[in-house]
Amino acid sequence: MPDPGEETDMSAVRHVAPTLEMVAARAGVSRATVSRVVNGSDKVNPASVESVRAAISELGYVPNRAARSLASAQSHAIALVVPEDITRFFGDVFFASIVAGINDRLEQSDYVLNLMVASSDPGAKNSRYLMGGAVDGAVVVSHHTSDHFLERIGDAIPLVFGGRPGLDKIDTWVVDVDNEEGGAVAASRLVERGCRHVATISGPTDMQSANERTRGWRRVVAAAGLEPGPAISGDFTALGGAQAMRELLARYPEVDGVFVASDLMASAALPVLLDSGRRIPEDVAVVGYDDSPHAVQGPVQLTTVKQPSEAMGREMADILLDVLAGNERPWSTILPIELVERDSA
Amino acid sequence: MPDPGEETDMSAVRHVAPTLEMVAARAGVSRATVSRVVNGSDKVNPASVESVRAAISELGYVPNRAARSLASAQSHAIALVVPEDITRFFGDVFFASIVAGINDRLEQSDYVLNLMVASSDPGAKNSRYLMGGAVDGAVVVSHHTSDHFLERIGDAIPLVFGGRPGLDKIDTWVVDVDNEEGGAVAASRLVERGCRHVATISGPTDMQSANERTRGWRRVVAAAGLEPGPAISGDFTALGGAQAMRELLARYPEVDGVFVASDLMASAALPVLLDSGRRIPEDVAVVGYDDSPHAVQGPVQLTTVKQPSEAMGREMADILLDVLAGNERPWSTILPIELVERDSA
DNA sequence: GTGAAAGCGCTAACAA
DNA sequence: TTGTTAGCGCTTTCAC
Numbered sequence: 166m167p168d169p170g171e172e173t174d175m176s177a178v179r180h181v182a183p184t185l186e187m188v189a190a191r192a193g194v195s196r197a198t199v200s201r202v203v204n205g206s207d208k209v210n211p212a213s214v215e216s217v218r219a220a221i222s223e224l225g226y227v228p229n230r231a232a233r234s235l236a237s238a239q240s241h242a243i244a245l246v247v248p249e250d251i252t253r254f255f256g257d258v259f260f261a262s263i264v265a266g267i268n269d270r271l272e273q274s275d276y277v278l279n280l281m282v283a284s285s286d287p288g289a290k291n292s293r294y295l296m297g298g299a300v301d302g303a304v305v306v307s308h309h310t311s312d313h314f315l316e317r318i319g320d321a322i323p324l325v326f327g328g329r330p331g332l333d334k335i336d337t338w339v340v341d342v343d344n345e346e347g348g349a350v351a352a353s354r355l356v357e358r359g360c361r362h363v364a365t366i367s368g369p370t371d372m373q374s375a376n377e378r379t380r381g382w383r384r385v386v387a388a389a390g391l392e393p394g395p396a397i398s399g400d401f402t403a404l405g406g407a408q409a410m411r412e413l414l415a416r417y418p419e420v421d422g423v424f425v426a427s428d429l430m431a432s433a434a435l436p437v438l439l440d441s442g443r444r445i446p447e448d449v450a451v452v453g454y455d456d457s458p459h460a461v462q463g464p465v466q467l468t469t470v471k472q473p474s475e476a477m478g479r480e481m482a483d484i485l486l487d488v489l490a491g492n493e494r495p496w497s498t499i500l501p502i503e504l505v506e507r508d509s510a
Numbered sequence: 511m512p513d514p515g516e517e518t519d520m521s522a523v524r525h526v527a528p529t530l531e532m533v534a535a536r537a538g539v540s541r542a543t544v545s546r547v548v549n550g551s552d553k554v555n556p557a558s559v560e561s562v563r564a565a566i567s568e569l570g571y572v573p574n575r576a577a578r579s580l581a582s583a584q585s586h587a588i589a590l591v592v593p594e595d596i597t598r599f600f601g602d603v604f605f606a607s608i609v610a611g612i613n614d615r616l617e618q619s620d621y622v623l624n625l626m627v628a629s630s631d632p633g634a635k636n637s638r639y640l641m642g643g644a645v646d647g648a649v650v651v652s653h654h655t656s657d658h659f660l661e662r663i664g665d666a667i668p669l670v671f672g673g674r675p676g677l678d679k680i681d682t683w684v685v686d687v688d689n690e691e692g693g694a695v696a697a698s699r700l701v702e703r704g705c706r707h708v709a710t711i712s713g714p715t716d717m718q719s720a721n722e723r724t725r726g727w728r729r730v731v732a733a734a735g736l737e738p739g740p741a742i743s744g745d746f747t748a749l750g751g752a753q754a755m756r757e758l759l760a761r762y763p764e765v766d767g768v769f770v771a772s773d774l775m776a777s778a779a780l781p782v783l784l785d786s787g788r789r790i791p792e793d794v795a796v797v798g799y800d801d802s803p804h805a806v807q808g809p810v811q812l813t814t815v816k817q818p819s820e821a822m823g824r825e826m827a828d829i830l831l832d833v834l835a836g837n838e839r840p841w842s843t844i845l846p847i848e849l850v851e852r853d854s855a
Numbered sequence: 856g857t858g859a860a861a862g863c864g865c866t867a868a869c870a871a
Numbered sequence: 872t873t874g875t876t877a878g879c880g881c882t883t884t885c886a887c
Contacts, residue, residue: 182643182666184880195858200882210856227666230642231585232880234576235863242644251613255606265596268628277639280625283613294622297575298527298864299587321527321572529864540874545866553872577864580879 183224192220203228234298243271243485244279244295244303248312253402254282257429258457259474263306263327266478274486276301286314296321301489304481310371325485327477328374338488340481340498344374347470347502348381351424351452354468354510356389360422360450364394366409366434368401368426375401375426378454382424394420399430406430410437421449422510428453432463435509439464450510466507473500528569537565548573579643588616588830589624589640589648593657598747599627602774603802604819608651608672611823619831621646631659641666646834649826654716670830672822673719683833685826685843689719692815692847693726696769696797699813699855701734705767705795709739711754711779713746713771720746720771723799727769739765744775751775755782766794767855773798777808780854784809795855811852818845 185203189196194213201209202217220226234240245267247254254260264280271278279300283291295303295318305315306327318324325338348365355363365382368375379396386393394417399409406425413420414437425431431453435445443449445465453460456471477500484494530548534541539558546554547562565571579585590612592599599605609625616623624645628636640648640663650660651672663669670683693710700708710727713720724741731738739762744754751770758765759782770776776798780790788794790810798805801816822845829839 182641182880185882186880196881197858197883198856201857204882208856213856225662227638227641229580229880230639230644231576231579232863233642233882235574235580235865236880236882238863238882240576242639251606251610255600255603255609258600261596261600264600264627268596275635277626277635277644280627281622282609282625290620290622293572294575294587296572297578299575299622317570527864531864541865542867542874543872546873549866555872558873574864577879578866580881581864581866583866583879 182229183226185226185228188217188220188224188226191224192216238298240299240301241275242277242279242300243482243489244281244300246291246295246303246305246315247280247282247307248284248305248309248315249282249307250284251282256402257427258459259427259455259472260306262457262474263478263481266475266480267304267482268478269475270479270482270486276486289314292318302485304478304485306481308372309369310373323485323488325481325488327481328372336496338481338484338494338496338498340477340484340500341374342472342477342500342502344377345381345384347454347472348378348383348424348426349385350381350502350504351378351454351470352382352385354452354504355422355424355450356385356391358422358446358450358510361391362394362417362419363391363422363424364413364417364420365396365424366399366406366413366426366430367396368399370398378424378426399426401427401430403429403433406433407437410434414438414441422451423449424452424454426454428455428457428459428467428469431467431469431509432459435463435465435467446508446510452504452510456505460505460507465509468507468510469505471503471505473502476500527574528571530571530573533562533565533569533571536569537561583643585644585646586620587622587624587645588827588834589626589645591636591640591648591650591660592625592627592652593629593650593654593660594627594652595629596627601747602772603804604772604800604817605651607802607819608823608826611820611825612649612827613823614820615824615827615831621831634659637663647830649823649830651826652717654714655718656716668830668833670826670833672826673717681841683826683829683839683841683843685822685829685845686719687817687822687845687847689722690726690729692799692817693723693728693769693771694730695726695847695849696723696799696815697727697730699797699849700767700769700795701730701736703767703791703795703855706736707739707762707764708736708767708769709758709762709765710741710769711744711751711758711771711775712741713744715743723769723771744771746772746775748774748778751778752782755779759783759786767796768794769797769799771799773800773802773804773812773814776812776814776854777804780808780810780812791853791855797849797855801850805850805852810854813852813855814850816848816850818847821845 185196185199189199199217292314302323304325328341363386367379383393397409397413399405453467453469456469460467460469487494530541530544534544544562637659647668649670673686708731712724728738742754742758744750798812798814801814805812805814832839
């Protein structure tokens, strides 16, 4: 109860939430009937529906979530779990698209979304939240192989991963693009335009998807009879991209083609390249990844591999909702990637 | 008497969540004792604590949130409500700082955070969530005067606003900077450096904070004996900033000083100014607002009014937690702003 | 179509 | 210190 304005100030007094029982009394029916109306049962006398509806709006009744959840063993909430720190979450538009996609799907349901962004978990608070029945299931994106806490959560509630988790357990739902194919498409573009010294700036090596892109890149470069250049690991941030490019130029100055595994990193790497006196794409061709807004905000319009991130979000939510409804869905869903051609390669 | 701790539990089976009762049986104590241990009561025999702890970890017990919440009338969760659409939420680092600040404060508590981003509320789903006891309180940022649903929520749970709400009710907690002072500081800078034709690109006119900044700007310009130039309303997005600047130049070509009410808008407005052949700050001086990363990412380093956004987030969370704990806090908390001097003015 | 009654898993008085 | 006993507000059989 709030502090200011004791009994004198009625307006500041916090509302005492009306219960189902109060509605029932007001409408002159049983609690069971009210419950039926609230939950949209069709087996209720129209007259009763009428009076219950009236009582509900008169009293301003809102069902208590905890009680409902306890009785029905369902929370009607799902979580989006992002094991990253806030800065990276907000810094990468990939997440924005994912959230938009999930939200879009959820709007057509009666589920709400809980965002759970945390690289560390002090006191395992978030794990307990997820396992304590606060949500019926979760979507997990940007998953690292070191995030073992997810395994425990995974056998308490259904989890849908965005990008393949590097875990042993594979009996879990995954929505992904063919990352290896993505890396291959990028490398092909470079090779086909005549690059002979092709390197890559990859994502973190503890991320499955990053490694797959690198693998695709390497395969195509080797298949073209070229010696693959260095694969420098970045961290999917702008700063990391610039730094990786500097390192690349130092170690491999003859580079004439680079696949950078995210547009965000690429957008920061481009200026480094230009500052070194190289022209893009004449001296060094660059292919990015994501087709995020960063692709067109830098000094050179980025040729890039497009990920359908919003569609991924929508698909993940769709699968989770379907599974929660008791339907079957295949473990794996692969969405198509495509090359978007611009100026950098 | 449910069977306590069967033998080897196979892994593929999902979710037979152990209850407090099972822990009690396993540990050979009453449910009340287990509850006391779980909630860290000090009045428990160390030996009992020991055996309860053992039983908990053996069974992998996690308390059911719904049950706990129902019985204690507390959810131990708070919400951050952002009445904006996803794109704007992710596009503005102001929100990132707010979330970081809130998170930072929450990590020292046993509360979890629910992010609730939605400009529209289909089926009043989110309102029902907030009012149904799913959270104990909420922090609201980026509030528009048209967001009336918050009034109803406000008398169900305590609300802490970031930025003064334009609502009638003023008996609610608010953490804010002195926006009028901010606008005044910006305008002073412009006037002092000799600008004679001072305009502003403001935020949306349905946002209290935006109007206050404009008021401060107008006051100072008028006090300097100058005729205030146009106040063009932007929407706090990059696109909106560029557009507003184009409109400003068309309507008021003699402009030589502009206060742009957010760095994000300013960063998009600068190129428009440069493209028009004007030099910054020689021909047109620009002062931004926020001191966000955008301030230093554009073609000219932005002189700007710094808002302590992370501190605001932390302060809001601190107040809410304090209020929930039954303590008194003053309705209003004003955090200081300051001018950060760079190149644009 | 409607109501009565039995819980869901937990906390909180009150006894012991 | 510990256990016993009521509920928290809702859903859900199961009779009627």
